[in-house]
Amino acid sequence: MTALPQLKPPAISDNTAGELVVSWEQYHRLIEHLALQLHQAAADFDQIVALSRGGLRVGDLLSRLFDRPLVVMAASSYSGDGDRIQGQLKLGHQLAHTCDQLGPRLLLVDDLVDSGTTLVEASAWLNTEVRPSQLLTGVLWLKGGSSFQPDFWAMHLPENPWIVQPFERWELLHPGELEPMS
Template identity: 40%
Template sequence: MSSSSDKDLWVSWDDYNNAVVGLAHLIHESGWKFDQVLCLARGGLRPGDIFSRIFDVPLAILSTSSYREEVGTVQGDLDIAKHVTVTKGTLSGKVLLLDDLVDSGVTLQKVQSHVKENFPGVTEVRSAVLWYKSCSAVKPDYFMHYLSHNPWIHQPFEAYDSLRPHQLAAWLRKGDAA
């Protein structure tokens, strides 16, 4: 794995998992109680699942997408799904909006507006991310790491972005799946 620099932050699985649990601890220590976790897919799915388990609250999922060009390194137009997926009822009460990072702040800002406009049962929304870049126009309520130099974050699951089904046998033989 490459080393991190001002331009790139390389995150190992251990670092990633520690950031998720550290963020959960930070929110717990704040004393704020929430009724549901709303994670933004795809980046917020892994933290959302873990938070739902730790805090024993329902998990809601909202799909968003803006990084589609040049293998996910160039931000395009933001797409927000029309519906939130939740197993019972609808999005309501105090909601923790969870994503992996805030870069420009556009996604966080637009999703917060989307929730307020479309879910009248939501009484409060607070946001949380693992990484908060200084270039963001929005400051999340909770964050694990503040990145003043705005590096590109290389997360451990990015290895799957270029893996295709016909490559799985070779991947397993090589030991990359371990």
């Protein structure tokens, strides 16, 4: 009897509108859910390219789980009060890594895909500059208004809520407001 191939677990769907507040436990479980999808789909990649800042934690944990080198690509598009205003996308023109060479199979990760612009532009840059034979994409959250659909996502958000991630509290603090350890 031949074994049936394992199917990847489906993305979770959440119909939250307004704000979706995410705890550290929920955040880490979503990364694990994404990792399980990649594993069960037998996704094969040589390096993980994490878009900074949002994709850094995702990329770091996936790099550890899959024992693959982490590559960092700088990207910035949010600014303003609490970094809630999406503006002009700025992509870095170099990748930070310690690999002898990149590819040929890459996994590009970010925390979320909102409009889709960042993943479209980052994918285009990688395809032009690095020329991988395979470029997979993965995110924790896929918003319903996105023009880009990644290959893997942990949670679908059809109502496009603002996601309050657990590390965002530091964006509102000044170092002088921190309490020393006792």
